[in-house]
Amino acid sequence: DGGITQSPKYLFRKEGQNVTLSCEQNLNHDAMYWYRQDPGQGLRLIYYSQIVNDFQKGDIAEGYSVSREKKESFPLTVTSAQKNPTAFYLCASSTGVANEQFFGPGTRLTVL
Amino acid sequence: GQNIDQPTEMTATEGAIVQINCTYQTSGFNGLFWYQQHAGEAPTFLSYNVLDGLEEKGRFSSFLSRSKGYSYLLLKELQMKDSASYLCAVRDSNYQLIWGAGTKLIIKP
Numbered sequence: 001d002g003g004i005t006q007s008p009k010y011l012f013r014k015e016g017q018n019v020t021l022s023c024e025q026n027l028n029h030d031a032m033y034w035y036r037q038d039p040g041q042g043l044r045l046i047y048y049s050q051i052v053n054d055f056q057k058g059d060i061a062e063g064y065s066v067s068r069e070k071k072e073s074f075p076l077t078v079t080s081a082q083k084n085p086t087a088f089y090l091c092a093s094s095t096g097v098a099n100e101q102f103f104g105p106g107t108r109l110t111v112l
Numbered sequence: 113g114q115n116i117d118q119p120t121e122m123t124a125t126e127g128a129i130v131q132i133n134c135t136y137q138t139s140g141f142n143g144l145f146w147y148q149q150h151a152g153e154a155p156t157f158l159s160y161n162v163l164d165g166l167e168e169k170g171r172f173s174s175f176l177s178r179s180k181g182y183s184y185l186l187l188k189e190l191q192m193k194d195s196a197s198y199l200c201a202v203r204d205s206n207y208q209l210i211w212g213a214g215t216k217l218i219i220k221p
């Protein structure tokens with residue numbers, strides 16, 4: 001089955017620790033995205049990548065980092081510099097930036 | 113600035129019809145999307161409008177007026193499983209999606 005997987009579904013970390021969220025897709029999509037979702041707010045774009053080995057900052061990139069070494073994978077690292085990391089993180093992919101995005105199941109990160 | 117407005121919450125009765133409105137002000141326009149999101153789950157694509165008019169897809173329809181910066185999602189024959197949040201998103205001139213905060217729809221028996 002084609003789709004997007006994110007792991008883990010729930011993640012707990014202590015303040016000051018870096019944490020990496022996984023995102024894998026087998027849809028052969030070129031573009032991948034990371035969003036953050038907070039209660040009462042729309043999805044906010046953290047980073048996106050249109051092609052392997054290239055990525056761009058979104059609206060709220062500070063405190064986050066990404067890599068795109070393989071077409072299928074787009075991991076997100078939440079660093080200790082991110083002031084409010086507790087949130088629901090969604091990964092998405094599309095055939096191109098002009099097309100609909102398909103979402104993974106999300107990772108709920110709680111920083112204690 | 114860019115802005116998408118949707119009602120925060122709506123309540124409707126099973127079997128009825130509900131219309132969820134979305135107004136937008138964005139830097140350019142390259143299409144409008146509606147997504148459904150059940151609590152704690154991923155958004156799933158419902159509809160896409162780029163030209164004015166109504167797009168119908170089963171029980172769901174979406175309307176767009178570009179001159180008014182306005183769209184609505186119409187849900188007919190409501191079922192309990194339609195209880196979810198409905199997200200409106202506009203693709204701007206840079207092909208980035210600008211998202212509304214979503215409308216939580218509560219269906220009562």
